[in-house]
Amino acid sequence: MDYPVPLARLIDELSKMPTVGPKTAQRMAFYVMRLTTEEAQSLADAILGVKAGMRYCSVCFGITDTDPCAICSNPARSGAVLCVVEDPRDVIALERTREFRGRYHVLGGAISPLDGVGPDDLKIAELLSRVREGGVTEVIVATNPRVEGEATAFYLARLLKPLGVRVTRIAHGLPVGGDLEYADEVTLARALEGRRDL
Amino acid sequence: MGLYKIEAIVLRRRNLGEADRLVTVLSRSRGKLVLVARGARRPRSRLGGRLEPPTRFRALVAEGRTLDVVSQVEVLDAHAVLRSDLERMGSTAVVLEMADRALADRHPHPDVYGLLRDALALLGGGHECAGLWFAARLLALTGHRPTVSRCPACGQRVRGAASWSNVLGGCVHATCSSADPRAVPAAPGAMALLRFLLDAQPSAVRRLVPASSVRSSVAGLLFGYAEACWETRLRSPAVVRALSVV
Numbered sequence: 001m002d003y004p005v006p007l008a009r010l011i012d013e014l015s016k017m018p019t020v021g022p023k024t025a026q027r028m029a030f031y032v033m034r035l036t037t038e039e040a041q042s043l044a045d046a047i048l049g050v051k052a053g054m055r056y057c058s059v060c061f062g063i064t065d066t067d068p069c070a071i072c073s074n075p076a077r078s079g080a081v082l083c084v085v086e087d088p089r090d091v092i093a094l095e096r097t098r099e100f101r102g103r104y105h106v107l108g109g110a111i112s113p114l115d116g117v118g119p120d121d122l123k124i125a126e127l128l129s130r131v132r133e134g135g136v137t138e139v140i141v142a143t144n145p146r147v148e149g150e151a152t153a154f155y156l157a158r159l160l161k162p163l164g165v166r167v168t169r170i171a172h173g174l175p176v177g178g179d180l181e182y183a184d185e186v187t188l189a190r191a192l193e194g195r196r197d198l
Numbered sequence: 199m200g201l202y203k204i205e206a207i208v209l210r211r212r213n214l215g216e217a218d219r220l221v222t223v224l225s226r227s228r229g230k231l232v233l234v235a236r237g238a239r240r241p242r243s244r245l246g247g248r249l250e251p252p253t254r255f256r257a258l259v260a261e262g263r264t265l266d267v268v269s270q271v272e273v274l275d276a277h278a279v280l281r282s283d284l285e286r287m288g289s290t291a292v293v294l295e296m297a298d299r300a301l302a303d304r305h306p307h308p309d310v311y312g313l314l315r316d317a318l319a320l321l322g323g324g325h326e327c328a329g330l331w332f333a334a335r336l337l338a339l340t341g342h343r344p345t346v347s348r349c350p351a352c353g354q355r356v357r358g359a360a361s362w363s364n365v366l367g368g369c370v371h372a373t374c375s376s377a378d379p380r381a382v383p384a385a386p387g388a389m390a391l392l393r394f395l396l397d398a399q400p401s402a403v404r405r406l407v408p409a410s411s412v413r414s415s416v417a418g419l420l421f422g423y424a425e426a427c428w429e430t431r432l433r434s435p436a437v438v439r440a441l442s443v444v
Contacts, residue, residue: 019215111441113291114210114251114298116433118440147251147281154284155441175241184247185273 007033056088059130061106061123063088071095071103078102083140084127084156086110086149090142102140105130110148111155117148119155127156131163138166145172145190200261204228205274207314208251209298213239221249221268224297224314229306233259233268245271251294252277252318279322286321288438289329293317295434296333296424300340309339316400323404326413327395331403333420334395342427344368346393351377360384362419364426388415 002008007029015025032040056062057069064070071077071091081102085091091104107122130136139160143149157167173191174183183191206225214220219238224230238245248255248271258270280290297314301307313335320328337343345368349356352374361375362368362384369389375381391408395416398406408416421435 111437113288113434113437113441114295116437118437120440147287150281151284151287151441154287158284178242182242182244184244184271186250186253186276186278187247189276189278 056106060091060104061088061108061126062091062104076101079135080137081140082127082130082136082138083142085142086144086152090144094142102138107143107152110143110146110152112148113151122152124156124159128159128163131160131165136165138168140168140170142170145170202228202259202261203256204231204259205254205256206231207254207311207318208249209294210251211235211238211249217243219246219249220265222298224301224311225306226308226311227306228304230298230301230303231259232265232303234262234265235268245269248273250276250281252280252290254315254318275318277318277322280318284441286324288434288441289321290318291434292432292438293321293329293332295432296336299428299430299432300336300424307339310336313339320400320403325404325406327391327403327406327408330391330413330416330420331395331398331400333417333424334392335398337420337424337427338396342424343396344392344423346389346396349374351375356389358386360386360389362423364423368423382419384419385412385415387412388419391416392419 003011010029010032011022011025014020014028015022020028032043035043053065054063055067057064057067057072059068059072062069062071078101082105083094083100083102084105084107085094086107086109088106091106094100105123105127107124107127109117109122111117111119111122131139139156141153141156143152153169160167171194172187173194174180174187180188204223204225204227206223209222209224209230211219211221214234217237217239219235221233221235222230223233235245235249237243238249240246245268249268253273254275254277256272256274257268260267260269280286293314297310301310313332317328317332320331347355349371350366350368351370354371356369356371359372360369361372361381363370363375363378363381365378365380369384370377370381372383387409391412417435421432425432
């Protein structure tokens, strides 16, 4: 027997979400069915609220509910240091450290020849415009330490250095709490390269 | 469900679920495989750094119901030098994509494995023609060797001005090119380099230093021919061209 149409529609919509298969979608749909009307309305409002209220910051291209975002419009944040990341979620991860007081620039991905993603598919022209406008003295390239992230970092360094700014790369090495014994060879080599005086 | 050991080179990888990766590898004994690396995206994973393209590794693989799962990876060559500058990264990406597109899953091809290993070593040594040599040899080894000496339209030896036809399978007389309206002119220098690359040994490729115009001409012919043979579109050459504009 097929599900009644409203329930089947909900299962169909939920199963479009990432990592949600048909079984999980069914469980979620039955959970929604058991909610009170107010709880279901609250869930629906939250989904619509995200669509209506969230956008990309016109300056840094991070996700925000105000434009420019809270970081770009905060006078206490230094505009002299820009941290370049691949994804808006990377901004959240770096903000959790409470160590960085500069501003961000979200590229929206990384250069990946194998996937056909080139420089024109990323917010690189916008980054260059921000640097050319002046006031930026250092660009920290915090793309992921993968082949794609490294290629993007090399490409950005080649574009940015002629503009007279300092271009730095985040350090690579062992995770805090990790064991040397279990570290892979490439990470260990990077950790040795990036050693510092005590 | 059993276990087996492989020696392989990572061709590409993509994310799977929350923290896993799907890794496409070319193994010496089992051909191209798609393996699951569980938890490879977690910062403390022992697999993540070991399964980056184009690492050559030895591993223990567990057979799964749909996909096999990789574990206990030992790096044989991380090819760190290939990740040290943009040009080498670009050439490596083209080589890896061609290997991926040329081969079907689970068809052992030890010659192609050896070719890829040699090509990566040449790229690491900074030899400019390594990528072109790999492309030419790969086409030959997978049964798509282009004709470069005799015109496939009339059967006569090709000398002097010639055209290149992907449909006819290589170099044709300029006068025979009407058989393929999409045939393009091919410079004699490019034809000579292509003839050499199709049968060259790695040691000969090390000594090769062609003009950049000849190199780019051969690259255009080989990539176009490969796309026609494999009925696919190579993504990396266009991105690499865009990167080299800077």
